[in-house]
Each structure stands twice: as C-alpha cells, then as structure tokens.
Amino acid sequence: MKITVVALGKIGLPLAVQFADSGHEVIGADVNPSVVDLVNQGLEPFPGEHQLAEKLSAAVRDGRLRATTQTASAVAQSEAVVVVVPLFVDESGVPEFGWMDSAAEDIGRGLQPGTLVSFETTLPVGTTRNRWKPMLEKVSGLREGSDFHLVFSPERVLTGRVFADLRKYPKLVGGLTPAGAERATEFYNAVLQFDERPDLDRPNGVWDLGSAEAAEMAKLAETTYRDVNIALANQFARFAAENGIDVFQVIAASNSQPYSHIHRPGIAVGGHCIPIYPRLYLWGDPEATVVSTARSANAGMPSYVVDLASKLNSGLEGVKVAVLGASYRGGVKETAFSGVFPTVEALRQAGAEVVVEDPLYSDDELVAMGFKPYHVGEAVDVVVVQADHREYANLSAASFPGVRTVVDGRRVLDPAAFDSVRFGSVGVG
Known part of the structure; x- marks a missing residue:
C-alpha cells in the first residue's frame, strides 16, 4: 500500500516507520521543514524512542519512507491516510482544533476516491462523525461511506516504547459505516503485527468496537x-x-x-x-x-509537595532550592505539561531561589524554558525531586553540599542515603 502519515511527532514518526517496516510505501507529512529534512536524511528528530534510529535509517535508505511538507500532495498519492496531529485544550478545557482543522483541510484537498482516512489523535466523543466527516466531504467533494472511508483508531502507545506497545495492545477501530470498519481492520492487519496475549478474553489484534464513538470513548x-x-x-x-x-x-x-x-x-x-x-x-x-x-x-500535587518542603525546612524565603527533573517522567526528554512548571512557580511564590537540573537537557535548553540550571555537586539548601530519572537513584546527601532538606516527589531516592538531612517523601509519614 501507499500510506500517508500526517504529523511526524513522537507517535506519528514511529507509526510511519512501523508501516514502512511492514513493507509498505510511506510518506510522512509534517508542517515543520526541519523535521522533514531530518527524516529524509534518515535521522531521528528527537531522542529516546527505542529502535527508532535504526528502523528509520533503514526505511529511508531502502526507499520505503520519505517526508514532505506538502500534505495534500502526499494524500493524493495514498490509499490510506493516518492522522496523528496533536490536540490540546485551553485553560477552560475547550479543545483547540486549529492544527487539526488545518490538517483536515489539507487532507480534503488531496483526498481521492477509495481512500481510507484514520484519525488516531485522541478526540472528544463524536468528533470523527460530527467534525471531520463534514469537513472532509466539503473540501474534497466526496461522500464518506461510498467515495472514501473515515474511521477513528486511537493510538495507545507510550513514548519510548512505541514499537513494543504496537505489538502488545489490541488496535481499536471504530467506523462510521460497517464497510469503513472492515476496510480499517484490513489496513491495520496489514501494517501491524501482534504478540499473543493469553490474558485477554479475545485474541490480540484489531478490535472493531462498532462505531467511531465507542472507539473515541475507549481511549x-x-x-x-x-x-x-x-x-x-x-x-x-x-x-x-x-x-x-x-x-x-x-x-x-x-x-x-x-x-x-x-x-x-x-x-x-x-x-x-x-x-x-x-x-x-x-x-x-x-x-x-x-x-x-x-x-x-x-x-494540586506540586503545591502540596512545595508546602511539605517548606514545613520541613521551616520556610523557603531566600532559600536555594534545586528541582531535579524538567521532564514529565523519567527517561523521556519531554516537558509537555510537566510538573516542573507548577513546582518551580510554587517555589518562587514561596520566595525561594529556584534552580533546575535534568540529565536529558543542556543548560541552554533549561534557560530557554525559563530556568536557571543546576548541576549536582553544587551547593544548595533544599532538593525537590520532580522526575524519576534513573540517574537520581544513587544520589546521596553528599551529592548536594550544604543541603538541609530533601523532598522526594517520586520515591526514587534511597532515604538511608540522606540520614543527615530532613527527608520527606510523598505518601510516607
């Protein structure tokens, strides 16, 4: 098959590589020219995804994967289109569809009769039927269910282990018509391979949930x-x-x-x-x-942990506090909605001088996020662990000259290594 994957982020690029690795011809479409250039060189644009570097290099070298900024052109050449454009919400909890609307319009301009379109971006229930169907029909002039098929099939993988998760978890699909669901089932069976799961009530593989709404709600x-x-x-x-x-x-x-x-x-x-x-x-x-x-x-948990640090340390006014971990979780270079931001803000509001350390980020990258960098071994008064990087497991009081208080927000430190300081941990009295 010829397949287009729209958006080459931390889920979309591994998906494109997976499809190419299964023997198909794949075009990755992305609005970022630097991402497109790196992919066309066979270079991963972000670190940390197991097996991505070698699989991407092989797919590009063998001519099974290429990237472009021209989404409509790529779609026009494809039998199947998989959409993994990010969707966020604003401060009021309202979805911000701007990026996805733009991508859907590009897809509509290139959409050809007989094409399968599968949205994998997590969506509110009803979005596939009530937003993407009319938009694609209007832009393309085609009719869903007869001229093309539209389904929802949520991504269910975790960054860092995408290829393993694709094999491990059932692939959920929900169509707007039975014919669309059947087409999606055939497609995903052709591009994915599944591990045996004797723990499941039904065989691992592609599971048709009966409607796009059911698949949206499942995710x-x-x-x-x-x-x-x-x-x-x-x-x-x-x-x-x-x-x-x-x-x-x-x-x-x-x-x-x-x-x-x-x-x-x-x-x-x-x-x-x-x-x-x-x-x-x-x-x-x-x-x-x-x-x-x-x-x-x-x-509210970041503020709770900062309050705990303040109580243990008898206040934080004028105190130098090192926050360990900018990433949202250990081992992943990603700060999307990371707890580091509310933690640092709460510490600053408490009057602390805040510095941040993360083994995955350079000083320049930390500065670009608005943080003053810290290096283990420098003098500090208080330490707060925000991410469970494995590099932190062997730290001790000696790693932080002058430290008086340590609060482990992830239970990654050994309390015995901090017997000379006031030590607190979430959930331990």
Whole structure:
C-alpha cells in the first residue's frame, strides 16, 4: 500500500516507520521543514524512542519512507491516510482544533476516491462523525461511506516504547459505516503485527468496537481511569503521611489481591495524555464530577509537595532550592505539561531561589524554558525531586553540599542515603 502519515511527532514518526517496516510505501507529512529534512536524511528528530534510529535509517535508505511538507500532495498519492496531529485544550478545557482543522483541510484537498482516512489523535466523543466527516466531504467533494472511508483508531502507545506497545495492545477501530470498519481492520492487519496475549478474553489484534464513538470513548476511558486512579493514590498518600503510614506498603498490600490496582502517587501528572484527555472527556460529559475532582486533585500535587518542603525546612524565603527533573517522567526528554512548571512557580511564590537540573537537557535548553540550571555537586539548601530519572537513584546527601532538606516527589531516592538531612517523601509519614 501507499500510506500517508500526517504529523511526524513522537507517535506519528514511529507509526510511519512501523508501516514502512511492514513493507509498505510511506510518506510522512509534517508542517515543520526541519523535521522533514531530518527524516529524509534518515535521522531521528528527537531522542529516546527505542529502535527508532535504526528502523528509520533503514526505511529511508531502502526507499520505503520519505517526508514532505506538502500534505495534500502526499494524500493524493495514498490509499490510506493516518492522522496523528496533536490536540490540546485551553485553560477552560475547550479543545483547540486549529492544527487539526488545518490538517483536515489539507487532507480534503488531496483526498481521492477509495481512500481510507484514520484519525488516531485522541478526540472528544463524536468528533470523527460530527467534525471531520463534514469537513472532509466539503473540501474534497466526496461522500464518506461510498467515495472514501473515515474511521477513528486511537493510538495507545507510550513514548519510548512505541514499537513494543504496537505489538502488545489490541488496535481499536471504530467506523462510521460497517464497510469503513472492515476496510480499517484490513489496513491495520496489514501494517501491524501482534504478540499473543493469553490474558485477554479475545485474541490480540484489531478490535472493531462498532462505531467511531465507542472507539473515541475507549481511549478517553482508559486514560481518564489512570488520572482518577492516580488522584485516589495521591489522596491516600496525603492521608497516610499525616498519620505516620507508608502508603507504598499499603498500596502493595492492597494490590496483592486481583481486585485492587491502585497506581503510584507522586508530585505531578504530566505528558500529552493524562492531563489532557480527562478534560476532553469532561468537554462532552461536564457532569462527570469524579473526573473533574480527580483532575483538580492531581493538579494540586506540586503545591502540596512545595508546602511539605517548606514545613520541613521551616520556610523557603531566600532559600536555594534545586528541582531535579524538567521532564514529565523519567527517561523521556519531554516537558509537555510537566510538573516542573507548577513546582518551580510554587517555589518562587514561596520566595525561594529556584534552580533546575535534568540529565536529558543542556543548560541552554533549561534557560530557554525559563530556568536557571543546576548541576549536582553544587551547593544548595533544599532538593525537590520532580522526575524519576534513573540517574537520581544513587544520589546521596553528599551529592548536594550544604543541603538541609530533601523532598522526594517520586520515591526514587534511597532515604538511608540522606540520614543527615530532613527527608520527606510523598505518601510516607
């Protein structure tokens, strides 16, 4: 097949490489010329995705993958189009469709009869049918269901392990018509390979959920569940700390039977997914008070950790505080909705002099984010762990000359290595 993947980000580019690796001819379309240039050289535009560098290089070298900024032209040459353009929400929780609208118009201009269009970007329920269908029909002059097929098939992978996740998890699809769903099932069976999953009630592979709305809701449900679960863990953590209890022992004990799956508490919930998708769900279901309460609880965790540091240190006014970790999670060079931003802001409001360290970012990159860089080994009064980078696991009080207080927001440090300082951790009393 000839396939176009629209948007070569941290999900789109691995998808394009996966399709090419499965033997198909792939065009990657992106509005960023520098990304397109790097891809055409066989070079990954971002680090950290396992196997991407070698697979990308091979696909470009063998002529199975190329990139362009001309989306409509690429679509016009393709039998299938997969869309992975980012969608965000504003401060009020309203989806910002600007980038996706622009991409959909480009797709419509190039859309040919017989083409399959699959949106993988996480969407509010009803968006595929009520927004993308009329837009594509209007721009292309074609009719969905007869001239072309439109489906929703959510990406369900985690950056850093995309290729493994593509094999591990069922590929969900939902069409606007049975014929569209059948076409999407055939497509994904041709471009993906699946691991055996004896733990599932049905064989791993492409699962048709019966409608685009069901597939849209499935993605929102699985990610919103995580946000609500983490919020519950954070509530347990705060109560446990107030009562001299180690919440991690409690969680391990609770999860020792099969009906409990409590997640880990922590200083923040970041990334492109969990902070955003519950708000996409709430946009369609504003009465979901459990979801809105959980989102608020998680958003309040950075301030909670800063308050904990202030109490342990008897105030933060004029105190030099090192925040460890700009990334939203360990091992991933990504700051989308990272807890570093509200943590630094809360520390500054408390009067602290804030510096930031991250092994994945250069000093210049930290400065560009508005942070003053810090290097382990420099004198500092207080340390707050924001990301669970593996490089932090072996740190000790000796790593921070003059340190008086340490608050581990991710339970990555060894408390025994900090017996000479005041040490706090989320969920440990």
